[in-house]
Amino acid sequence: MSSTVTATKTPLARLALHSTATCSVQATAYGKCILATYTDVTKDVCKEEFARFSVCLREAMRRKQ
C-alpha cells in the first residue's frame, strides 16, 4: 500500500486517498456492516466498525503531512 500513498495536496484529496487505499480493510468492514442492515439503518448501528475506520483515517492523516 505504501507505494500508492504519495504526498497529495489538499486535505480532502488526502482523506480520499486514505479512505479508499490506506484504510481499505476497515472501510470494507464498515461497508459490509451497513450492507447487512441497510434496509433498517439507524444512527450508530455500525458505531464500532466506523470507530475503527475513523482511528485508521486519523492516524493516516497525521502520519503523512
Added chain:
Amino acid sequence: MLRSLARFAAVSSAPPNPNTLGPFQVFDRNVKRIQRDRAALREGSRTVDYVREEVADRMMERFMDIKRTFGTVLDLGSGSGHFTKLLEPERAKKSVMIDSSEKALHRDPDSEFEVQVERICADEENLLQIVEPNSQEAIVSCLSLHWVNDLPGTLVQIREALKPDGLFLGAMFGGDTLFELRTALQLAELEREGGIAPHISPMTQTRDISNLMGRAGFSLLTVDVDEVKVAYPDMWALMDDLGAMGEGNAILGPRRALRRDTLAAASAIYPVLHGQEDGSVPATFQIIYMIGWKPAPTQPQPLERGTGKVPLGDVL
C-alpha cells in the same frame, strides 16, 4: 361586513409567501450559474465533457432521424455547445446558443463549430424574454432542463417560441440518475448523523415528461429513456468530476456541507453496495429524450373516434 372581509383578504395575502406565489423553487439558479462559470474556467474542464459529449451524440442520432433542414436552430442551455458542435451545415445553417453561464458559453472558439453560431447569455427560464413567440423553427436542449425550476412553464415557453410545426428536441437527466451516490450518501448520513439532507437533485420521472409535454401543448410526442453508465475508481473521483462538470449540488434552502466523517462513511458504503468486480464503482446517468412538435393543421391528425373500418380483432 364586506369591508372587514376585504380587509381580511388584503391582510392574508399581504406578506408574499415565496412558496405559494409563482412556481415552486427547487434550485438556486444563481449558485448554479456561478458553479458552471467556475467549472468552465477550470483547467480540466474539457476532460469531464464525456457525459455531455455522449448524450449530445445520441441526441444527434435522433435529430438526424428527422428528415428536414433548418435555417436556425435554437440551442437552449447549450453550455459550451456540445450539441451545436455536431450540427452539420446541410441540416442547419445557424445555431443560436442560449445559456445563463457566460463562461461556459464562450469556452470554445467559433472554429470548433461547423455551422454559424450566435451566443446569447440569458436565463433559460425566461425564454420568451429573449425570443419572439412563433419565431423559431427548431429548439433543442441538451442536458440543461434538469436545473430548471419551472419545467412545465419552460416547456410552455418553448412551445410558444416555436413556429407552427416547429420541432422541440430535448435531453435531460432524470429517473435513476446517480442513484448509487444518492443511496450511499443517505445511508452514511443516516448511520452517522441520524437523518438525511438533500444532496442530489430530485429527478423528473419519464412518465412525468410525457404528461408535461402533453400539457404544454406539444403534439406527436416521442419520449424515451437511455442510460450512460460510467465507472469510477471511487466515490471521490465521481464527486470531483461532477464538480468539474458544474453539476454540483444547487438545491435551494439552508445548506450544510457534508461532514468529513459522513463523506468517508459514504465512500466506504458505495463500493460495498454498488461496486463492480474489478474494484471500480459505477455511476448511472439516466437520460430522458423528448421530441415534440408545435401543433399545426398540416400535421397528421388522429381520426375521429368510431371512424375505424377494420375491426381490431381481425388484425391481431
